[in-house]
Amino acid sequence: MSTTTQPPAQRAGRARGGARKGTRPDARLGARTDTRKAYALVAPALAVLAVVIGYPIIRAIWLSFQGNRRLDPKTGVFTDGGFSGLENYMYWITNRCVTPSGAVGTCPPGVLATDFWPAVRITLFFAVVTVLLETVLGLAMAMIMNHPSPARGLIRAAVLIPWAIPTAVTAKLWQFMFAPAGIVNSLLGKDIAWTTDPWAARFAVIIADVWKTTPFMALLILAGLQMIDRDIYEAARVDGASAWQTFTRITLPLVRPALMVAVLFRTLDALRMYDLPVIMISGSSNSPTATISQLVVEDMRQGNFNSASALSTLIFLLIFAVAFVMIRFLGADVGGRRQAKAPKEAAR
Template identity: 80%
Template sequence: MAKMKQARSAAWLIAPAMIVLTVVIGYPIVRAVWLSFQADKGLDPTTGLFTDGGFAGFDNYLYWLTQRCMSPDGTVGTCPPGTLATDFWPALRITLFFTVVTVTLETILGMVMALIMSKEFRGRALVRAAVLIPWAIPTAVTAKLWQFLFAPRGIINELFGLNISWTTDPWAARAAVILADVWKTTPFMALLILAGLQMIPKGTYEAARVDGASAWQQFTRITLPLVKPALMVAVLFRTLDALRMYDLPVIMISASSNSPTAVISQLVVEDMRQNNFNSASALSTLIFLLIFFVAFVMIRFLGADVSGQRGTEKNRRRWRRPGRKGAAVAGAGVGITGAAVASEVASS
């Protein structure tokens, strides 16, 4: 009876937050999915008036996935060149390319920065504050800053004696966007990884040094396993954020769907500007499904323990096993719990 009363009280406490989330997040998602199955309003050739498209089934999805368009006479065929649908697969490849490259670089650099900031040295607080400055700058300001640096006669070309068209050459433009994104978002990765590093007991490293472990062995056998929960949460958050990248390539390079750095989010905005709200809803739904799939894979198969429960349960099983001895093992068990707590704090 007491448990039922406690559960009822908890339900009443979280009910306002759940209602707000349903209105702010749930309704737009449901509305976008419903609109994605509706045809956009078209111009009736006989009356010259705009007519309600009605139910369109999967036509809007096929428009993006197979570049299937309907001609004015009602026949269905391949979309002509210049149609937004023809830019879908190139934009998807560019988006995935940006995601893989930026997240990989940010993870490596973020780990290095976190390892440096976790050491005890004079001025550590100043270094931590300075590292977070790029992350605190708004993305629009960052984009304009790097656009100025990569101008045809900007600082980069003048300083290194280059003559690279950073905003028009395809690979140069992509490299510029990647560099700007890595500069801005690496501190975010470093901050989450640092939270996991600080939960690792110092006694674990002391025991490893007594046993003769090298610095590389300490990193691979102690640091990486114990910081993995926080590291995977950081990678998950950054991956989902990179998949919906929009403002950085738009402001730095171009808002056109023909841009060498055009991502799928740009196609949504461009389609809405052409008053094709239902097909834009279909593309938004596809982006949502892509992000959901990536999040599911990372949480289910790659060990991104967002809740922290998996690491806690693994730690309990470790302590139940007989024959475990040594200060290093005991410290590892505590470290796993701490890293799981750090990941839970980071995800909240």
């Protein structure tokens, strides 16, 4: 009778493999149970979001394909437009309407004269300029607030005051300052028509918006700066790195995820700008500071809810496109997946 002796390492490997095979069903069962519990906990929140967010979006899209109430020339009675296809979208994009026969013709009387493309240009101009200025100033303010100082708490509280003031109050304050006899003209010694001249009015809105929202950018960037390990800066100082080299090669690369998320949120907010130019300058669609959101509100005030829904859908598509580009191509890590992968890659 012969006995086969196996190496200890091989026996241990088989024992571990058998143990793993024996525990797989239990592990799978536990994972399924945890998944069901997670879905059960998230389901109420998803249901509320579906009612509060999902239903209005679906309702607005459905209304955008319905015609506005219009006067029937035969009966002299206002009737519902019924299904109109792309008539509302064609009106906003081309300033022309689709007739029942399918041809492109003149829009019916009583419909708001569209200023869609000028409003798009003004909205994009506000978004690009304000976000650029707020990013630069917000980064500078965040670095000041992140610097160790006995007065750091007081500095942070003072910086956040403009952001804490309601937007309507901010607009009124700057409206008084930009008045013909206001403090701005008094300090400059000039008589600038800040509320009537087109470019002066636009720059007035930009100044007010930058003053109001820069603290928001600084707060988001500050959160990213506080995640950077101080030992990295100490090592750079020991190696003889200058302040500019430390900023460009350490601070900017490490704060970039938080910076891109802040830029994304602020850009999406700027594309929906409404209250600041309306209160400061004018709520008319012919205003030099009229944004796309102003056209929606004015169209609704005239009772054209369906065409306003179409314009709201166009705004949604614009914001979605901007968000997709920033997340897909500019590296805005909204979900935090890259930060989650970083420790794993470092461990490898």
